[in-house]
Amino acid sequence: MDVLQIVAIGLIATVLVVVVRSQRPELALLLSVAAGVIIFLLVLGKIGSIMDVIKDLAARAGINMVYLGTILKIIGIAYIAEFGAQICRDAGEGAVATKIEFASKILIMVLAVPIVVAVLQALLKLVP
């Protein structure tokens, strides 16, 4: 029962954060970062097995692996950027969080350009 472990880790971390925050707010922030990373690491292995299944299905459907790799990269960037932005927002730095999200959107756009170009080329082939 992984969900019990995760809920237990979250509750313990929350109690400890509340205890520490009244005295040392900066250590409480690092404590919540550590709790977030540990929970993320617990479920990351499962995400990996889901990704293997998706890759297998895509290979069977005959989808070009370049497109799937791009989508996986975009999901990874989104996960990490969201994680960092949430931490910044927790610490009360909404401005830094917004900049992280902005930068990650630009990086995702850069990755998506080849797909957009491919779509446009397919459209141009349709136009006589």
Place this chain on the structure above:
Amino acid sequence: MGNSVDLIFKIAGVGILVAVLNTILKHAGKEEQGHLVTLAGLAIVFIWVIQLLANLFDQVKSVFKLF
């Protein structure tokens, strides 16, 4: 698994210890040393958390093939 949950307790322990030491040093009239204790605790915890974060980023890179 057990190793990583230990880290949460270690960080909370350092936090409580630093808070207590800070209070004691303040009552003893040694505020500068209290600041140093705070800084040392923060540095130790920061090193732990950064190692954990590096581990997380490596794993995310290998799962999502981000190179």
